[in-house]
Amino acid sequence: METVDLLISARWVIPVEPDAVVLEHHAVAVRGRRIVDILPASEAAQKYRAAEHHELPEHALIPGLVNAHTHAAMSLMRGIADDLPLMTWLQSHIWPTEARWVGTEFVRDGTRLAIAEMLRGGTTCFNDMYFFPEVTARVAATLGMRASIGMIVVDFPSAWARDADEYIARGIDEVFDAHKGEGLISACFAPHAPYTVSDAPLARIRNLADELDRPVHIHVHETRHEVDEHVAKHGMRPLARLDSLGLLGPNLVAVHMTQLEDDEIALLAARGASVVHCPQSNLKLASGFCPVARLLDAGINVALGTDGAASNNDLDLWDEMRTAALLAKGVAGRADALPAHAALRMATLAGARALGLGEEIGSIEVGKAADLVAVDLARIETQPVYDPVSHLVYAAGREAVSHAWIAGQAKLVDGELTQLDGREIMTNAAAWAARIAAPERA
Ligand SMILES: CSC[C@H]1O[C@@H](n2cnc3c(O)ncnc32)[C@H](O)[C@@H]1O
Numbered sequence: 001m002e003t004v005d006l007l008i009s010a011r012w013v014i015p016v017e018p019d020a021v022v023l024e025h026h027a028v029a030v031r032g033r034r035i036v037d038i039l040p041a042s043e044a045a046q047k048y049r050a051a052e053h054h055e056l057p058e059h060a061l062i063p064g065l066v067n068a069h070t071h072a073a074m075s076l077m078r079g080i081a082d083d084l085p086l087m088t089w090l091q092s093h094i095w096p097t098e099a100r101w102v103g104t105e106f107v108r109d110g111t112r113l114a115i116a117e118m119l120r121g122g123t124t125c126f127n128d129m130y131f132f133p134e135v136t137a138r139v140a141a142t143l144g145m146r147a148s149i150g151m152i153v154v155d156f157p158s159a160w161a162r163d164a165d166e167y168i169a170r171g172i173d174e175v176f177d178a179h180k181g182e183g184l185i186s187a188c189f190a191p192h193a194p195y196t197v198s199d200a201p202l203a204r205i206r207n208l209a210d211e212l213d214r215p216v217h218i219h220v221h222e223t224r225h226e227v228d229e230h231v232a233k234h235g236m237r238p239l240a241r242l243d244s245l246g247l248l249g250p251n252l253v254a255v256h257m258t259q260l261e262d263d264e265i266a267l268l269a270a271r272g273a274s275v276v277h278c279p280q281s282n283l284k285l286a287s288g289f290c291p292v293a294r295l296l297d298a299g300i301n302v303a304l305g306t307d308g309a310a311s312n313n314d315l316d317l318w319d320e321m322r323t324a325a326l327l328a329k330g331v332a333g334r335a336d337a338l339p340a341h342a343a344l345r346m347a348t349l350a351g352a353r354a355l356g357l358g359e360e361i362g363s364i365e366v367g368k369a370a371d372l373v374a375v376d377l378a379r380i381e382t383q384p385v386y387d388p389v390s391h392l393v394y395a396a397g398r399e400a401v402s403h404a405w406i407a408g409q410a411k412l413v414d415g416e417l418t419q420l421d422g423r424e425i426m427t428n429a430a431a432w433a434a435r436i437a438a439p440e441r442a
């Protein structure tokens with residue numbers, strides 16, 4: 001018998017790649033942080049002696065979900081300003097609150113809250129864009145959470161940096177250099193948006209991203225208003241300006257993209273850029289709809305993100321998958337515009353590829369890291385089971401997530417977080433809300 005560290009046998013194993021198969025009664029064997037075998041459960045019992053063995057007889061085992069766009073620490077602003085369009089929400093509520101409260105402690109506590117929520121819902125990797133990214137990175141690394149941390153850049157000063165040069169310098173020093181070679185933390189550039197970052201820093205980011213081969217994660221074409229204002233100011237649409245600055249390429253991770261002409265879709269496809277679809281944030285802020293089916297038909301890698309909890313108002317990728325699938329059908333007028341398996345792929349492998357992690361995570365394959373999630377389908381809401389993938393997208397919810405592993409380490413077991421104290425996190429969040437909501441003294 002061979003020894004492995006972890007053996008997970010499940011009723012259904014859904015690898016996502018190399019093709020859309022569902023393996024019944026299979027097991028995944030893990031040594032160290034990697035998957036070393038995928039085989040029928042009956043054979044696994046003969047072949048492997050495991051330090052830890054989970055038998056999950058009514059569960060689906062899937063790759064950990066990848067939240068390809070969020071602002072983790074904004075969890076502390078969940079519900080602070082609802083039912084507003086993007087610019088009113090940002091300029092009249094979010095930016096003033098950030099200017100008053102965001103610092104290292106806010107980002108630490110908000111990120112812990114966000115990671116607890118994400119792990120409970122089966123998200124094992126997130127792509128972040130927020131102030132004090134070195135704090136987000138440290139919290140994620142300490143908890144063994146996989147994260148792509150945005151080296152943020154905006155033209156305006158904040159508590160974190162005075163100007164674009166300082167944003168870039170701190171990002172490289174405190175995120176990229178500080179986590180180089182470290183397993184679970186990777187760095188990406190995160191200029192906020194074409195309307196908040198001018199040409200010179202965007203050009204510097206392009207050079208650095210090329211040199212360091214890092215993704216460039218940016219909000220773009222989020223609303224029609226953004227595009228119209230940009231045309232008035234720059235004489236071209238935001239995507240055209242990014243292209244003129246050389247940013248449109250395989251490293252670009254374009255978030256939102258609710259406003260797209262046919263020639264822009266062709267351009268994104270030709271350049272090999274990825275798009276992150278955030279359907280619930282786009283709906284809640286009435287920003288528009290990303291034409292997902294047309295992007296997929298053009299061969300573009302489309303991932304899924306929640307955006308921050310202040311505009312969503314949760315970090316639930318199950319909800320995003322279902323909304324994306326339903327919305328795509330409504331927008332395209334075709335019931336097969338985004339089938340269940342394609343939605344699951346967006347929340348896993350497409351996210352991993354957008355973040356430059358496609359060789360490491362996003363599917364259950366031998367050699368990849370063991371970022372795995374088990375979903376209990378033995379619940380009233382998911383009976384009977386004809387097709388587990390259908391239930392994952394259309395019927396189950398994050399409540400059904402029972403287990404999560406990152407690089408072979410258990411983060412959620414039988415619905416319980418292994419490293420985080422939920423009560424302490426909630427007490428902390430309530431204390432922040434009390435401070436933020438208290439009337440200001442003159
Ligand atoms: C520079 S840190 C990130 C910055 O982005 C803000 N933000 C959060 N959600 C959105 C969104 O949907 N569009 C544009 N900007 C957003 C966040 O509040 C931070 O200021």
Ligand SMILES: [Zn+2]
Binds near residue numbers: 069070071219255
């Ligand atoms: Zn965002």
